[in-house]
Every structure is written in C-alpha cells, then in structure tokens.
Amino acid sequence: MDKEITSTSNPLVKQLRALVSSKKARQESERFLVEGWRGIQTLIDHPGKQYCIERLVLAEKWAGGTLPGSIETIRMPDHVFDTISDVRNAQGILAEVRHIPKHTELPESGRLLLLDNVRDPGNFGTLIRSAVGAGFDRILLYGTCVEVFNPKVIRSSMGTFASVDIQQTDPETLTDLKKQGYQLYATTGLEGANLYETVFGSKTILAVGSEANGLSDEILTLATQKITIPLTDACESLNAAVAGSICMFQIAQASRKP
Amino acid sequence: MDKEITSTSNPLVKQLRALVSSKKARQESERFLVEGWRGIQTLIDHPGKQYCIERLVLAEKWAGGTLPGSIETIRMPDHVFDTISDVRNAQGILAEVRHIPKHTELPESGRLLLLDNVRDPGNFGTLIRSAVGAGFDRILLYGTCVEVFNPKVIRSSMGTFASVDIQQTDPETLTDLKKQGYQLYATTGLEGANLYETVFGSKTILAVGSEANGLSDEILTLATQKITIPLTDACESLNAAVAGSICMFQIAQASRKP
Numbered sequence: 001m002d003k004e005i006t007s008t009s010n011p012l013v014k015q016l017r018a019l020v021s022s023k024k025a026r027q028e029s030e031r032f033l034v035e036g037w038r039g040i041q042t043l044i045d046h047p048g049k050q051y052c053i054e055r056l057v058l059a060e061k062w063a064g065g066t067l068p069g070s071i072e073t074i075r076m077p078d079h080v081f082d083t084i085s086d087v088r089n090a091q092g093i094l095a096e097v098r099h100i101p102k103h104t105e106l107p108e109s110g111r112l113l114l115l116d117n118v119r120d121p122g123n124f125g126t127l128i129r130s131a132v133g134a135g136f137d138r139i140l141l142y143g144t145c146v147e148v149f150n151p152k153v154i155r156s157s158m159g160t161f162a163s164v165d166i167q168q169t170d171p172e173t174l175t176d177l178k179k180q181g182y183q184l185y186a187t188t189g190l191e192g193a194n195l196y197e198t199v200f201g202s203k204t205i206l207a208v209g210s211e212a213n214g215l216s217d218e219i220l221t222l223a224t225q226k227i228t229i230p231l232t233d234a235c236e237s238l239n240a241a242v243a244g245s246i247c248m249f250q251i252a253q254a255s256r257k258p
Numbered sequence: 259m260d261k262e263i264t265s266t267s268n269p270l271v272k273q274l275r276a277l278v279s280s281k282k283a284r285q286e287s288e289r290f291l292v293e294g295w296r297g298i299q300t301l302i303d304h305p306g307k308q309y310c311i312e313r314l315v316l317a318e319k320w321a322g323g324t325l326p327g328s329i330e331t332i333r334m335p336d337h338v339f340d341t342i343s344d345v346r347n348a349q350g351i352l353a354e355v356r357h358i359p360k361h362t363e364l365p366e367s368g369r370l371l372l373l374d375n376v377r378d379p380g381n382f383g384t385l386i387r388s389a390v391g392a393g394f395d396r397i398l399l400y401g402t403c404v405e406v407f408n409p410k411v412i413r414s415s416m417g418t419f420a421s422v423d424i425q426q427t428d429p430e431t432l433t434d435l436k437k438q439g440y441q442l443y444a445t446t447g448l449e450g451a452n453l454y455e456t457v458f459g460s461k462t463i464l465a466v467g468s469e470a471n472g473l474s475d476e477i478l479t480l481a482t483q484k485i486t487i488p489l490t491d492a493c494e495s496l497n498a499a500v501a502g503s504i505c506m507f508q509i510a511q512a513s514r515k516p
Contacts, residue, residue, distance in 0.1 A: 038494070046492040122380070126497045133493035156497070163492035196511050229507065234304040234421035235391035236296070239384045239414070242503040245496070249487065249504050253454050 005076045008083050012074065016057065016084045016096065023147050030101070032149035034159065035087055035094040037064050042159025043095065044068060051162045052098045057081070059092030086151045099149070104165050106177065110137035111251060113244070114169070114184070114207040116219045117143035123241040124148075125156025127208065130245035132160040134252040140169040140205070143216060174222050177205065183224040186215050187247055189237045192226030195247060200255040208244035211237075263334045266341050270332065274315065274342045274354065281405050288359070290407035292417065293345055293352040295322050300417025301353065302326060309420045310356045315339065317350030344409045357407070362423050364435065368395035369509060371502070372427070372442070372465040374477045375401035381499040382406075383414025385466065388503035390418040392510040398427040398463070401474060432480050435463065441482040444473050445505055447495045450484030453505060458513040466502035469495075 005013060018025035019033050026032045031054065034040055043053065055072040059081035067073065081092055106112075113131045118124050124146050131139055146153060148166055178184060182203040186192070207223065209215035220226075229238065229246055238246070263271060276283035277291050284290045289312065292298055301311065313330040317339035325331065339350055364370075371389045376382050382404050389397055404411060406424050436442060440461040444450070465481065467473035478484075487496065487504055496504070 042492075042494060126500060129493060130496060130500055133487075133489040133496055135490045158494070160493050229391075231391040232393045234300075235387060235418050236300060236416070238388060238391055238503070239499070241497070242384060242388055242500055245500040246504055246507050 002073045002075055005074055005080065008080050010080075013076070013080060013084060016094075019096070020084060020086050020151055023150070026147070026149045030099045032097055032099065032154065033084075033086075033094050033151060034097055034154055035085060035090065035151065036155065037091055037093055039155065039157070039159035040093060040095045041065060043097070043162050046159070046163045048162035050100050050102050050165075052100060054096045054098050057084070057094045057096065059090070062092035064091065064093065087155070106173070107137050108180065109202045110204075111248075111255070112136065112138045112140055112177075112182070112205045113248065114140045114142055114174075114205050114219070115145050116207055116209045116215050117213065118145045118208070118210050118240070120211065120240070121146045121150045121152035122156045123211065123239070125153040125158075125161075126241035127244050128153070128157040128164065128166070129160045130241070130248055132163045134245075134248040136164065136248060139164055139166040140173075141166065142169055142207075142219060171218055171222065174205070178222070178224070184219075184222055185247075186220055186223035186226045187243060188214065188220075188226045188228055189231075190228060192228030195227050195229050195250055198225070198227055198254070200251045202255065204251055204255065206244070206247055206251060208240060208247070211240040260331045260333055263332055263338060266338050268338075271334070271338060271342060274352075277354070278342060278344050278409055281408070284405070284407045288357045290355055290357065290412060291342075291344075291352050291409060292355055292412055293343060293348065293409065294413065295349055295351055297413065297415070297417035298351060298353045299323060301355070301420050304417070304421045306420035308358050308360050308423070310358060312354045312356050315342070315352045315354065317348070320350035322349065322351065345413070364431070365395050366438065367460045368462075369506075369513070370394065370396045370398055370435075370440070370463045371506065372398045372400055372432075372463050372477070373403050374465055374467045374473050375471065376403045376466070376468050376498065378469065378498070379404045379408045379410035380414045381469065381497070383411040383416075383419075384499035385502050386411070386415040386422065386424070387418045388499070388506055390421045392503075392506040394422065394506060397422055397424040398431075399424065400427055400465075400477060429476055429480060432463070436480070436482070442477075442480055443505075444478055444481035444484045445501060446472065446478075446484045446486055448486060450486030453485050453487050453508055456483070456485055456512070458509045460513065462509055462513065464502070464505055464509060466498060466505070469498040
C-alpha cells in the first residue's frame with residue numbers, strides 16, 4: 001500500500017531525518033536507514049535474523065528495480081526526500097530498518113574478525129562487506145568502534161551487515177576463546193610473520209586496528225601471533241580496510257572449510 | 259629559511275587555496291598539495307623522479323616530526339592555515355609539490371595496473387597505495403579517471419603516488435602490449451576464472467573498473483582472461499579498491515620475481 005507525503009515538516013519525515021543524524025534516535029527506536037538500491041536489494045535477498053525492513057521511502061525521481069509489494073511504501077517529492085538523504089546525487093530510495101537484537105552464542109569454531117577501536121565509518125563498513133564476502137562467521141568489536149548503524153557504515157557495507165552477527169567483546173571473552181583453542185592473529189605493519197607463510201586453523205580470530213593507531217596494547221598482549229603483509233619499501237602501510245580484507249581472503253584460502 | 263604569513267588575503271595563501279580547489283590551477287602551475295605528515299614523510303623518503311617539494315606550510319598548531327632544513331618553510335596562524343586545508347582536524351602541515359612530467363617508456367615486462375574510468379578519488383588513491391605496496395611497475399589510466407592530483411586522491415595514496423609512474427593509455431597501446439606478450443586480466447564479479455587458481459606470468463596487466471559500472475566494453479573485449487574473487491552468496495561484490503588490492507597482492511604472490 002502506497003502512502004504519499006508532501007511536506008518537509010511531516011512527523012515521519014522528521015523522524016527519518018533523526019535516524020540519519022542522531023545516534024540516540026537510532027538507539028532509542030532500534031531503527032536505522034539503509035540508502036541506495038544495491039544495499040537494499042542485498043538486504044531483501046539476505047535479511048538475516050536480526051533485521052526487518054519496516055518501510056521503503058521513494059522520491060519522485062526513483063526509477064529503478066522492482067519493489068516487494070509486501071513492504072509499506074511512502075512516496076514523496078524529491079525536495080522532501082533530499083532533506084532526509086545523506087548522500088549526494090541520491091537515487092531516491094531508502095529503507096527504514098528495525099534491529100531485533102538477538103543473543104547468539106559465539107561459534108565453537110570458525111573465523112572471527114576482531115575490530116579494535118576502528119573509528120572510520122567507511123573502513124568499518126568496507127570491512128563488514130569483505131568479512132561477509134570471505135565467509136567470516138562473526139565480527140567482534142573491541143574498545144570504542146564507530147556505531148554499526150551510522151549511515152556511512154551501513155552504506156559502505158552495501159547491505160551485508162545483516163548477514164553477520166556483530167557484537168561487542170572484552171578481554172575476558174577473548175581469553176575464553178583462546179582457552180577453547182582459538183588463535184588470535186594481530187595484523188601489524190612490521191615484525192609479524194609473513195601472512196602468506198602462515199597456516200591458519202579452523203579457529204581463527206583476525207584482529208585489525210585503526211589506520212591511525214594500529215592495534216591496542218591489550219590486543220597485542222592477547223595475540224597468539226603477529227602477522228604482516230609483505231610490502232615494498234616505498235609503501236609504509238596499506239589502508240586499514242584493504243589490509244584487513246587481504247588478510248581475510250588469504251585466511252579463507254589458507255583454511256578452506258571441507 | 260622560515261617565512262611568516264599572517265593574512266588570509268596574502269597572495270601565496272590565495273594561490274595555495276586554488277591548488278586545493280581548482281584542477282585548472284593545478285594543471286597550469288604543474289603544482290599540487292600534499293597534506294598531512296605521513297604522506298609528506300613518505301614523499302621525502304621516496305620522492306621519485308617526477309616530483310619536487312617546493313615548500314612546506316606549517317600552522318602554529320603543528321607539533322610533529324623533524325623537517326628537512328633544505329626545504330623553504332612558511333609559517334602561519336591556525337586560522338589562516340585552515341582556509342587552505344582540505345581536511346577536518348588538520349595536523350597543520352602541507353607541502354606544495356611540483357610535478358616534472360617525464361616521458362618514460364612502458365616496461366618490457368612487469369606488472370601493470372590498469373584503472374578503467376575510476377572516478378572515486380578515495381578508491382583511486384587507495385589503489386595507488388596498494389599498487390606501490392604490492393610492487394606494481396606502472397599504473398595506466400583508461401577513459402576518464404579522476405585527476406591524479408585531486409587532493410583526495412593524493413591524500414588516500416599516502417605519499418606513494420611519487421613511487422610509480424601513472425599515465426593515460428588507449429586501446430592501441432594496450433594492443434601493442436599484448437603483442438609484446440602481456441596478458442590482460444579483467445577483474446569481474448562473475449564468471450571469471452578463480453583468482454586463486456590462476457597462474458600469472460612476468461607480463462601482467464590487471465584491469466580494475468569503477469564500483470558503479472565495472473569494466474568498459476572496450477577493456478572487456480581486449481582482455482585475455484576474466485578473473486573473479488570467490489565470494490559467499492550473501493556478498494554480491496567487494497569495494498573496488500579492496501577487490502583490486504586483493505588481486506594485486508595475489509598476483510605478486512603467484513608471480514614472485516626471482
């Protein structure tokens with residue numbers, strides 16, 4: 001069923017705008033927005049268990065893909081849509097998504113990505129996308145990472161955020177995982193074992209730090225082994241999302257599940 | 259020798275501002291800016307043959323690294339510096355760099371990265387950084403890529419742009435390279451050979467397209483082989499800079515120079 005909104009001061013428009021700009025609004029309502037067709041399509045195809053598309057919001061200019069008839073659709077003029085949209089040259093489609101937090105036990109084996117104080121939303125979202133692409137089973141957040149439902153994180157993840165559980169962790173949990181046989185690999189720019197000469201088992205945690213500060217002392221202390229991507233002299237380091245992604249895909253290759 | 263500038267209307271300040279905002283100003287003067295210490299440090303350590311740091315510009319707040327005494331240094335109050343700077347929370351250091359275009363023949367063998375209409379400056383700069391890190395010998399630009407000296411490209415490359423020749427190419431040149439024995443690999447999301455099962459020789463061109471449009475028909479027609487990074491079902495594609503970087507590092511591994 002389609003509804004139509006014509007005013008920028010409509011309460012729903014105000015509420016949607018708050019979901020873009022305010023972390024507090026996202027947390028209190030357990031809702032956030034996904035903008036752009038590719039991300040929404042991935043979410044429709046792979047909704048996961050923790051997310052539900054509540055409604056689609058379309059601008060007049062929207063001219064793309066077939067929409068599922070079962071989801072409520074709101075239509076509005078371009079100038080009203082643009083007061084909500086967070087992107088330049090918006091396609092004119094966004095989804096309001098509800099987060100249904102579900103407690104899930106950590107897997108007894110598998111590949112886990114640990115993000116250590118990653119504050120750049122683009123890198124964070126890109127790492128989620130790569131983790132899902134490489135078949136990682138869980139994303140653990142350590143310290144103060146950027147909020148998962150930040151619009152830039154969600155956009156960079158291209159709708160893949162719904163396909164992997166993402167949860168906060170702490171030193172005690174990581175110590176428990178190590179007792180269960182998990183190896184914690186710390187990616188560092190220097191002095192680690194060569195990534196390509198490392199053998200990875202069926203219980204692997206890959207820790208990636210922020211580009212500005214690298215890994216925290218706590219994670220370096222907990223690490224089983226440091227690993228390093230071999231680089232030429234003229235390049236001191238890689239982009240954090242690139243480095244993490246190269247490691248994840250190499251781990252997926254070097255520890256193929258049967 | 260240090261100079262001091264105190265006014266935002268100083269002609270040098272205006273000229274520096276133009277180098278941030280205007281492609282025309284960059285092209286006419288053959289100059290551009292590198293902002294931030296990590297990029298400048300890399301450029302000082304690895305200046306390449308085509309670049310020369312003309313001067314360093316420091317804000318009062320600058321409180322970092324040792325600067326080479328041989329380079330002219332301009333100091334200015336923070337509020338003047340901030341009218342030039344392109345970044346939030348600037349460190350307070352930038353370098354004015356001259357580009358000395360040098361014609362260089364294409365190498366007879368090696369690894370070349372071909373960027374096909376890549377318009378996102380962050381992805382472009384990140385791909386330069388990864389290409390240098392993976393030891394690629396040249397970057398070829400096809401179609402309309404973003405300008406190399408765009409401030410966001412330069413910033414994302416983290417000073418590595420000086421260590422690799424970057425030049426425009428065309429179908430005739432690529433056809434010539436193929437006649438010389440180069441293989442042109444086209445990265446595609448679907449239907450290519452598995453990246454990890456592909457053997458790469460000593461004459462390799464890797465073509466990477468834009469995230470929005472992929473590779474152009476001309477490059478796909480010229481390609482010797484399509485290659486694909488294997489992904490799980492829940493992830494349709496990777497970020498373009500991540501995908502290109504994964505391929506470059508795998509090629510470097512799969513065709514180690516003796």
